[in-house]
Amino acid sequence: MTASPVPAAFVAPAGTPPAEPVVQTRGLRLNYGSTSVLAGIDLTIGAGKIVALLGPNGAGKSSTIEVLEGFRLPSAGSVRVLGQDPARADDGWRSRVGIVLQSWQDHGRWTARELLTHTARHFAAARPRSPRPDVTAVLARVGLTDKADSQLRTLSGGQRRRIDVAIGVLGDPELLFLDEPTAGLDPQARRDFHTLLREQVRGRSTTVLLTTHDLDEAEALADRVLILAGGRIVADGAPAQLGTGSVVRWVQDGQPRRAELPAGADTTAFLRDLVGDPRQAITDVQVGGSRLEEIYLAAVGAAAPTDPTTMTTTDTTGSGGRR
Numbered sequence: 191m192t193a194s195p196v197p198a199a200f201v202a203p204a205g206t207p208p209a210e211p212v213v214q215t216r217g218l219r220l221n222y223g224s225t226s227v228l229a230g231i232d233l234t235i236g237a238g239k240i241v242a243l244l245g246p247n248g249a250g251k252s253s254t255i256e257v258l259e260g261f262r263l264p265s266a267g268s269v270r271v272l273g274q275d276p277a278r279a280d281d282g283w284r285s286r287v288g289i290v291l292q293s294w295q296d297h298g299r300w301t302a303r304e305l306l307t308h309t310a311r312h313f314a315a316a317r318p319r320s321p322r323p324d325v326t327a328v329l330a331r332v333g334l335t336d337k338a339d340s341q342l343r344t345l346s347g348g349q350r351r352r353i354d355v356a357i358g359v360l361g362d363p364e365l366l367f368l369d370e371p372t373a374g375l376d377p378q379a380r381r382d383f384h385t386l387l388r389e390q391v392r393g394r395s396t397t398v399l400l401t402t403h404d405l406d407e408a409e410a411l412a413d414r415v416l417i418l419a420g421g422r423i424v425a426d427g428a429p430a431q432l433g434t435g436s437v438v439r440w441v442q443d444g445q446p447r448r449a450e451l452p453a454g455a456d457t458t459a460f461l462r463d464l465v466g467d468p469r470q471a472i473t474d475v476q477v478g479g480s481r482l483e484e485i486y487l488a489a490v491g492a493a494a495p496t497d498p499t500t501m502t503t504t505d506t507t508g509s510g511g512r513r
């Protein structure tokens with residue numbers, strides 16, 4: 191019997207060089223004075239993915255992004271972003287990168303349209319052969335058409351955040367950094383933002399690296415989740431691979447117990463079996479959040495068990511860390 195031919199779509203064209211990662215760091219270290227914030231980060235991010243960077247307050251998420259943006263010099267290690275060292279990159283490189291900072295000073299008396307038009311001029315100057323960004327279309331994409339001619343100082347916090355996002359996507363970046371982009375957005379605006387980001391990635395092959403404290407957001411939006419704690423990446427994987435599903439905790443004969451149920455498991459049947467046996471003294475049954483939250487709490491707790499600023503506010507008795 192002869193082997194069936196391999197479909198052409200599965201055969202890589204001969205001589206095709208492997209695509210260079212969009213982001214690559216090796217041994218990235220960052221110190222502020224004598225304080226080490228990043229203690230050796232090895233990170234490779236390929237094209238067209240949404241990557242969420244999680245970690246407790248002060249873990250170094252913003253600092254990491256600032257290094258990748260070229261705004262901050264690493265103390266040691268190598269950094270390549272879109273094939274260049276971001277600290278030495280030129281305007282051409284900058285025009286390929288979109289940046290949404292955690293907060294920034296803007297021009298309160300300018301209208302939304304004026305700010306975007308002004309920013310669009312920079313893109314046009316840096317990329318004279320590319321089409322000029324369409325300010326009106328971008329305002330529509332972030333849901334601010336009716337505020338286009340309002341002064342920025344009259345916008346609400348969430349509306350200003352949408353302006354930030356508009357600036358981030360204005361130049362159709364190959365790589366988009368967003369530092370806590372949905373902080374302050376209402377649920378509808380947050381959902382709209384998720385849709386916008388997915389369209390940006392699907393339709394324009396943008397790679398996205400965002401920070402968030404919202405684990406549900408990371409789980410819903412990201413192709414890959416990184417957890418930064420204690421200066422290192424302590425968990426790295428697809429949310430489904432890191433974990434979805436739920437955690438059931440209870441007390442049995444005075445001892446705390448827990449079970450992790452995978453996504454799709456019948457939680458009701460599990461609970462029925464658990465409490466249905468009259469011989470067992472089961473009390474204090476609780477059904478917890480997703481396993482991503484568990485993994486986050488365990489990973490962060492293991493990396494910095496005595497740090498009072500971490501988010502370990504729930505009991506993780508018996509949960510296993512990833513590293």
Ligand SMILES: Nc1ncnc2c1ncn2[C@@H]1O[C@H](COP(=O)(O)OP(=O)(O)OP(=O)(O)O)[C@@H](O)[C@H]1O
Pocket residue numbers: 222227245246247248249250251252253254
């Ligand atoms: N310019 C600076 N000089 C000195 N220390 C700094 C500076 N910027 C940040 N740090 C410190 O570095 C650590 C990491 O800060 P960073 O803002 O990167 O954390 P983060 O993970 O983004 O925090 P958050 O979730 O609160 O935004 C913190 O302890 C912070 O105080």
